[in-house]
Amino acid sequence: MLQSLDDQIVFAPRWPASPFPGLRPFRVTATEDESLIFYGRNRAKDEILARLNSSHLVFVVGPSGCGKSSLLKVGVIPALEAGLLTHAGANWRVAEMRPGDRPVRNLAYALAELRTDAGANDVSDQIYDVLCSDENGLWLVAETLAPRAAPNPLLILIDQFEEVFGSQVAAQSESKSLLELIVAFWTKAHPNLFLVVTMRTDFLEQCANFPKLADAINATLFMTPVLRDSEIKSVISMPPEPYHGVVEEKLAEAMVKDTSSEIGYSPDHLPLMQHALSWLWNNAVSAAGLSKSPPRPDSTAPSQAVMLTHDRYVTHGGLKGILNKHADELLAGLSDREQRIAQVVFTRLSERDENRYRRSPTSASALATLADCGAAELERVVSVFSDPSVSFLDRRPLANEAGELIDVS
Ligand SMILES: Nc1ncnc2c1ncn2[C@@H]1O[C@H](COP(=O)(O)OP(=O)(O)OP(=O)(O)O)[C@@H](O)[C@H]1O
Ligand SMILES: [Mg+2]
Structure with a gap:
């Protein structure tokens, strides 16, 4: 994005709202350029x-x-x-x-x-x-x-x-x-x-x-090789720096250990790590009383750095525990019937065959039929899990007919 300043042209980088995108892939949009927080x-x-x-x-x-x-x-x-x-x-x-x-x-x-x-x-x-x-x-x-x-x-x-x-x-x-x-x-x-x-x-x-x-x-x-340990370390520690954030060394080491794949690749590890970082960041921003105006590289630094701590990571159960906790929090905001719809949706979208997890993008209308619910009910459930601050689900328009294709992130 170019801005005119007197007669000079300066670059105004489009810093994303958070240093960690969570479960979804990094992206560039009209307002946010996540190449600025991409490492490794x-x-x-x-x-x-x-x-x-x-x-x-x-x-x-x-x-x-x-x-x-x-x-x-x-x-x-x-x-x-x-x-x-x-x-x-x-x-x-x-x-x-x-x-x-x-x-x-x-x-x-x-x-x-x-x-x-x-x-x-x-x-x-x-x-x-x-x-x-x-x-x-x-x-x-x-x-x-x-x-x-x-x-x-x-x-x-x-x-x-x-x-x-x-x-x-x-x-x-x-x-x-x-x-x-x-x-x-x-x-x-x-x-x-x-x-x-x-x-x-x-x-x-x-x-x-x-x-x-x-x-x-x-x-x-x-x-595409999986990220090496040294690269995982940098994708954990580097993004928060311009946001006045600090990742404790002990936390970075624990997360590298939990994400590393030398013994056997787990397709969940990198998304889980990215999700945990995003959750820990939001959590630390709230704990510091900064949730109304989270720190941004292009705004004034808060009086103290936002700390991502090993203690909070362990207390909330590490990579898997944090995801489960986040999912439980979202589910708790739904009625019993909506929780059942959510269960049908996630089971359909992430089918396993021969022990292998695969994406199964499905149209919203097919999901509504499977969950035996109306379009508005499905929309309420999907919107909770596709909210940009959550991004468990991704949605895009169907080409064949009016409606949407829903997918896991
Ligand atoms: N260099 C990176 N640093 C930190 N996190 C990353 C990096 N690359 C990807 N991620 C995170 O890993 C997860 C998976 O990323 P992405 O969707 O790009 O992978 P993919 O290989 O395209 O996955 P799929 O096989 O589902 O298509 C996302 O949570 C993303 O934010
Ligand atoms: Mg992909």
Whole structure:
């Protein structure tokens, strides 16, 4: 965000309200730039930039919850926009999408949003038709939105690509079309278009059923490593510093120990750690009587630092205890009937198969049917768990019909 100060131009960073985002991925919005509180991923970011230097397609895969979406949204994309991919310049436009219920429709919507000179609906219909009718659709759309003659690179981020295999897809043929579009783009890339796809490693097996897709993945794979202990330490201790906050050394050490994955990766650990930090932060801000105006880097420092303490972490049960406590607090605010609805919702959204946890995004109307409740009742329950200060649940519009797709964060 640029501000004019006399005749000088100065950068006004959009500091997020809190140094920790909680359960959801880091993101950049019009008012908050979470790249300012993002640490631990320089190595992975540089490696993905190096891949993009020589390939227009990169498949970023990794275990569930290891930080793939965050790495792209607040690591790689801001680096591209800062001009770090030198041969492409800094004038990037970015279309970000998740397959959701209509993989190709949602891709068309994301691309249409880049056009400001025409009605978004008309443009998205045209883009959708091109993507559906020609396997080189991505090349053709790129040539219109980012013609070779102009030096304006375009990035498409397909996040949570594994959703193409999910039961929420309303038009299965669109899943196949999206795979084919990616494969064709890999064979014939457009010089101004770059495509980054994130996917959980669990789904590599399903990709192998499509030999050409498997070839493309083999050639463009970036395996996201889990954070190393030294990196975990920095993502715990660094973000609060500009917010006049301090994490006790003993707390940082205990959390590194509880999050570390050398013995066996647990997909819950990083989200649980991030949630615990966000909860401890809010708790410490309240305890210091600062909840009405929490400390921000761009405002006056409080008279004493906000302390995140080992004692509070242990008293509230560590990573898992804090999540359970937070969930219990939210449930306690609901009636018995609403609690039952919440139970149906969470059971549906985080199904396990073969002991493996997987996201199962589901439309609000299907959830209401499952929970045998009305839309307004469901809305009340979902809004409690999707509130920005809680973010247990994520919600986004459906492409196929009016309504929403609900997902765990
Ligand atoms: N570098 C980081 N520092 C601190 N927390 C992080 C970092 N990267 C991710 N997280 C946190 O870890 C959790 C999972 O992050 P994210 O959603 O980006 O992972 P993912 O690999 O995309 O997950 P999924 O497999 O569900 O798509 C979130 O709570 C996020 O805030
Ligand atoms: Mg993700």
